[in-house]
Amino acid sequence: MRLFSICLIAAFAITTVSVLGSAQRSNAEVFNQGPKVCSECHRSEAEVWKGTKHFASFKKIHKSKKAKAIAKATGEKSMKRNETCVQCHYTVTQKKAGGKAKPAAGPSCESCHGASSEWFAIHNNYGGSSVKRDEETPEHKAERIAKASAVGMRWPSDKFGVAENCMECHGLANPNVAPDKLAIMLDNDHPTVADWELVRYSQGSVRHRFYPPDMTVNAELSAPEAAEMYVIGQAAKLVSAVTAAGNSDHAKYKEFQEARAESARQALSKVSAAAAFLANPTAEEARAMVSTIQGKDLSGEVGSLLPAKESYK
Ligand code: HEC
Ligand code: HEC
Ligand code: HEC
Ligand code: HEC
Known part of the structure; x- marks a missing residue:
């Protein structure tokens, strides 16, 4: 509670x-x-x-x-x-x-x-x-x-919040940017990365995990931790894409958001704990799912989808 x-x-x-x-x-x-x-x-x-x-x-x-x-x-x-x-x-x-x-x-x-x-x-x-x-x-x-x-x-312990925040910029879904400005950006070839995925983008150059007990080591994620982060990242992406798609009528922007949503749905279809969230992809449902998967090892369900370390950004 x-x-x-x-x-x-x-x-x-x-x-x-x-x-x-x-x-x-x-x-x-x-x-x-x-x-x-x-x-x-x-x-x-x-x-x-x-x-x-x-x-x-x-x-x-x-x-x-x-x-x-x-x-x-x-x-x-x-x-x-x-x-x-x-x-x-x-x-x-x-x-x-x-x-x-x-x-x-x-x-x-x-x-x-x-x-x-x-x-x-x-x-x-x-x-x-x-x-x-x-x-x-x-x-x-x-x-x-x-x-x-x-x-x-x-x-950092608010794993969903952290992921949600990356999506505001990387999903071109910052609530402070007016939809008409986003439309102009896309009409002028601002880049879009529809397959942006949290493990791949957070565990390469960006990774800083200097946690106790040994705070001199920048620790890599264990396999269960990577699987959890992957699922949380996909959930944040789906919420962000669905919300953003509803805020604009611009065809290219909508197409980008739908591609993001579709890739997240596909990934989450492998996760049994994600069923209720997939049926109702809100931030509240996402947080509920995140708390049910805490401490569980989902590598059996999503392990084969995780990005190869060589592809980390
Ligand atoms: C005077 C030293 C000091 C400064 C300046 C400082 N921090 Fe910290 N920060 C700490 C200490 C000590 C901790 C560990 C707190 C704890 O044990 O939970 C911490 C914890 C954190 C954590 C949480 C770490 C965790 O494991 O959950 C984050 C994130 C963080 N700081 C970010 C920042 C940012 C961003 C700034 C600049 C705006 C900043 N800190 C400035 C000393 C500092
Ligand atoms: C909603 C967030 C957002 C806004 C607003 C935004 N950008 Fe970006 N921009 C990004 C992100 C995220 C990337 C990186 C895309 C990627 O992952 O490759 C980027 C990349 C770029 C790049 C390509 C950089 C490179 O290394 O090739 C240019 C150029 C750029 N933005 C210009 C602009 C300009 C100019 C504006 C203002 C009119 C703007 N952006 C507004 C998020 C944004
Ligand atoms: C405030 C907006 C913002 C937030 C929040 C943000 N990013 Fe970025 N990120 C950018 C922009 C803008 C660029 C592109 C910079 C450029 O090309 O010059 C970028 C680039 C990157 C790159 C380099 C990509 C490449 O192709 O080399 C990585 C990796 C990355 N971000 C990871 C993350 C992760 C992981 C998070 C969340 C934990 C995050 N970012 C949160 C704005 C943001
Ligand atoms: C692109 C987003 C991003 C940026 C920029 C960023 N952080 Fe973080 N930070 C994270 C994420 C994500 C984690 C959680 C890592 C994990 O637990 O896997 C984290 C974890 C931390 C922690 C706890 C782990 C550790 O390494 O001690 C501290 C402290 C922290 N950040 C401080 C900072 C400070 C200070 C800066 C600027 C010099 C900074 N962060 C820049 C996203 C970011």
């Missing part, structure tokens, strides 16, 4: 943040501080991020002919100042609430973990400066996780 209510809080926080967090030049309550702030403590994660396309993109992408053409077609000259492009391509930071907002990096820590201005001081506080990690009470820990979630933190 407690877990369930944390999920609800998290789901609420995600909605709030995607509205407030990316509103440009408004007096948003929560805002990004930028990856430098995180890197002071999370050095290993920052090193990994610096090896990704998310990082490299900031200095490059706006210079290409294609980027300039798409930006111009949406009615604005520069990609970094384009209200459409910044939603997915950049981490827009502020020094304080209501302060000047500027793109400071490509997609970075807070693009995935949530704009941090409000959760930053909470997320690593074990109960005062004198309390160490292993002295924290379980109650305090649960409260800390819930409080940070309520103000927009997306914890």
Whole structure:
């Protein structure tokens, strides 16, 4: 019950943040501080991020002919100042609430973990400066996780929420981008990747899994963990595709979303626990399914569908 209510809080926080967090030049309550702030403590994660396309993109992408053409077609000259492009391509930071907002990096820590201005001081506080990690009470820990979630933190343990968030950008389904802008982007050959799959895209260059007990090791997923992530990724993709398809009448956009939905349905047809979700593909049903498969090994059902390690991005 407690877990369930944390999920609800998290789901609420995600909605709030995607509205407030990316509103440009408004007096948003929560805002990004930028990856430098995180890197002071999370050095290993920052090193990994610096090896990704998310990082490299900031200095490059706006210079290409294609980027300039798409930006111009949406009615604005520069990609970094384009209200459409910044939603997915950049981490827009502020020094304080209501302060000047500027793109400071490509997609970075807070693009995935949530704009941090409000959760930053909470997320690593074990109960005062004198309390160490292993002295924290379980109650305090649960409260800390819930409080940070309520103000927009997306914890790695919220596996569905994390997957849902990748889909906003990679499924071209960001709720802050108007359908007519998405239509212009696609009419001008903005790329679409209908077979985008979570294990393949999260376990290559992007992977950072420095968990206890040995936090020096960037651990690979075990076979059961990979199967679980695969299923969660397909569920997030189906919810995202069905929702997005319903928001637009643009033929190419709808075709893209239907292709995404179809590939997710096919994958999930192998999973017996996914039947109720497939009949009613909402985020609530998806979360219910995710909790029923927790700790189960689904490699028998989906093992043969998992991407080969050589294909990881
Ligand atoms: C002052 C040091 C410090 C800074 C700065 C910091 N963190 Fe953390 N962070 C920690 C510590 C310590 C933990 C471990 C908390 C725990 O034991 O649950 C943590 C935990 C996390 C976790 C959860 C890890 C897990 O295993 O669930 C995420 C995600 C995270 N931080 C992201 C960020 C991001 C993003 C930023 C920048 C906006 C940031 N942190 C800034 C110290 C810091
Ligand atoms: C809804 C999110 C979203 C929005 C809005 C968006 N993009 Fe993208 N864009 C992406 C993603 C995700 C990719 C990577 C596609 C892939 O996986 O190959 C991408 C890729 C690109 C590429 C290809 C980069 C390469 O390496 O080949 C260009 C160019 C581009 N976007 C330009 C733009 C411009 C210009 C705008 C603003 C008009 C814009 N995008 C708005 C999500 C978005
Ligand atoms: C593309 C999305 C994405 C970006 C960018 C990203 N993370 Fe993560 N992060 C994740 C996901 C997904 C996980 C969960 C990994 C797992 O458990 O399989 C995670 C896990 C973590 C964890 C817990 C595991 C560990 O390695 O300690 C921390 C802490 C963390 N991220 C911090 C950061 C920081 C700091 C940055 C920026 C330097 C960052 N993340 C950038 C998606 C992202
Ligand atoms: C804020 C939007 C955003 C979010 C959230 C996001 N991405 Fe991305 N991602 C992008 C954009 C934009 C690009 C393309 C950058 C370029 O081509 O310059 C990209 C590129 C990538 C690439 C490189 C692809 C290639 O073909 O080389 C990988 C891998 C990737 N993302 C994985 C992920 C994963 C996994 C998640 C979720 C855990 C995620 N991303 C979340 C926007 C995002």
